[in-house]
Amino acid sequence: MARNPKKARRLVVAGETFLWSLNHTHRAGESGRYEDCCESVVLRRLRARGHLRILFREGPGRLAASGFPMSSGEVCSGGRHLNLHEPGTVRALLDEALRHGWCPDDPSGREIDGWTHFDAVVRRREAATRPG
Numbered sequence: 001m002a003r004n005p006k007k008a009r010r011l012v013v014a015g016e017t018f019l020w021s022l023n024h025t026h027r028a029g030e031s032g033r034y035e036d037c038c039e040s041v042v043l044r045r046l047r048a049r050g051h052l053r054i055l056f057r058e059g060p061g062r063l064a065a066s067g068f069p070m071s072s073g074e075v076c077s078g079g080r081h082l083n084l085h086e087p088g089t090v091r092a093l094l095d096e097a098l099r100h101g102w103c104p105d106d107p108s109g110r111e112i113d114g115w116t117h118f119d120a121v122v123r124r125r126e127a128a129t130r131p132g
Contacts, residue, residue: 007021009021009087011087011090016045016046017046018043018044018045018104019044019046020041020042020090020094021041022040022041022073022084022085023040024037024040024065025037025038025040036057036058037058037065038055038058039064039074039075039084040055041084041114042054044104045104045105048104048105050105050107050108050110051109052097052104052109052110053109053112054093054114054117055111055114056084056114056118057113061077061078062075062076062077063077073085075118082122088125089121092120092121096117096121097112
């Protein structure tokens with residue numbers, strides 16, 4: 001049975017449960033091609049009111065999944081990429097957000113530019129997959 005893509009996924013960190021989802025937005029340009037693509041990860045602690053929206057907007061040297069040849073949830077910059085469907089990537093984004101002051105108990109929503117954490121998350125993911 002396939003997972004419902006609209007349903008938030010669970011991520012358990014140090015005994016605390018977080019929920020996360022991934023969204024893609026864009027607009028159709030005059031040529032019919034997608035423009036202004038943006039991948040966004042939304043995180044919140046279970047039963048908390050506040051949330052964190054991490055945005056990866058397409059721009060010069062920065063790509064957000066916009067169809068072939070990129071996969072859904074993929075963001076790329078400088079020849080490096082992250083797959084935002086991977087729980088390990090979301091965990092690394094959560095760790096970076098917490099390290100930079102996001103408080104899951106804050107009842108207001110917060111929005112951040114994911115590209116500011118891209119390099120650190122790529123390093124975390126590379127370290128996690130390195131043998132030894």
